[in-house]
Amino acid sequence: EVQLVASGGDLVQPGGSLRLSCAASGFTFSDHYMHWVRQAPGKGLEWVGRIKNKAESYTTEYAASVKGRFIISGDESKNSLYVQMNSLKTEDTAVYYCARAARYGGTYWVDYWGQGTLVTVSS
Amino acid sequence: DIQLTQSPSFLSASVGDRVTITCRASQGISYYLAWYQQKSGKAPKVLIYAASTLQSGVPSRFSGSGSGTEFTLTISSLQPEDFATYFCQQFNSFPLTFGGGTKVEI
Numbered sequence: 001e002v003q004l005v006a007s008g009g010d011l012v013q014p015g016g017s018l019r020l021s022c023a024a025s026g027f028t029f030s031d032h033y034m035h036w037v038r039q040a041p042g043k044g045l046e047w048v049g050r051i052k053n054k055a056e057s058y059t060t061e062y063a064a065s066v067k068g069r070f071i072i073s074g075d076e077s078k079n080s081l082y083v084q085m086n087s088l089k090t091e092d093t094a095v096y097y098c099a100r101a102a103r104y105g106g107t108y109w110v111d112y113w114g115q116g117t118l119v120t121v122s123s
Numbered sequence: 124d125i126q127l128t129q130s131p132s133f134l135s136a137s138v139g140d141r142v143t144i145t146c147r148a149s150q151g152i153s154y155y156l157a158w159y160q161q162k163s164g165k166a167p168k169v170l171i172y173a174a175s176t177l178q179s180g181v182p183s184r185f186s187g188s189g190s191g192t193e194f195t196l197t198i199s200s201l202q203p204e205d206f207a208t209y210f211c212q213q214f215n216s217f218p219l220t221f222g223g224g225t226k227v228e229i
Contacts, residue, residue: 044222045161104173115166
C-alpha cells in the first residue's frame with residue numbers, strides 16, 4: 001500500500017527556515033517523480049515544485065513564488081522527500097502536501113497524496 | 124503561466140442529480156489535465172487523469188472529457204459522499220497550475 005506521511009510543519013518567524021519531510025512507503029521511491037503542493041487556509045491548491053526520479057537525475061522545477069528560497073530533494077536510502085524552506089514569508093503559511101507521480105502513457109501524473117503538514121509563518 | 128478557470132465556483136445539488144463542472148485553460152493543453160476531489164480537512168484524492176482516464180478505485184459515476192482548452196468533470200448521479208470541493212490541474216507546462224475549485228454542497 002502506498003503511503004506518504006508529511007511532517008515537520010511548525011510555527012516559524014518571518015525570515016526563518018524550516019525543513020519538511022515526506023516519508024514514503026509501499027513503492028520504490030527512486031522510480032517516481034514527487035511533488036509538493038500547498039494550500040493556504042481557506043484557499044485553493046498551489047503547486048510548489050517537483051523532483052524527477054533517480055533515472056532523470058532528480059531534476060527539480062519550482063513555482064516562481066518559491067524559486068530561490070525552497071529546495072526540494074530526495075533521499076533514496078530513507079525513502080524520503082524533503083523541502084528546505086528558507087527566507088519564509090507570511091504568505092508561505094499553508095498546509096503542505098507531498099504527492100507521488102507515476103508514469104501513465106508517457107507522462108507522470110499525480111496518483112497519491114500525503115496527508116499534509118501545517119506551516120505557519122508569523123511573528 | 125496557464126490559467127485554469129473553473130465554473131461554477133459553487134454548486135448546490137441534490138442526491139441523484141447529474142453534475143457537470145467545467146475547467147477552461149487560457150491556452151491549449153491537449154489532454155494534460157487531472158481532476159481531484161477534496162473533502163474538508165483532508166488531502167485531495169485523484170479522480171481523473173489525462174482528461175478522461177478514471178483513476179483506479181474511483182466509482183464509474185465520475186467521468187471526464189475534453190481536450191485543448193475546455194474540459195468537464197461529470198458526476199452522473201450525485202451521492203452523499205460526493206459533497207466536496209473539486210479541482211482541476213494542468214500538466215502541460217510549468218508552472219503546473221490548478222483551477223480555483225468548485226464546491227459542491229447540498
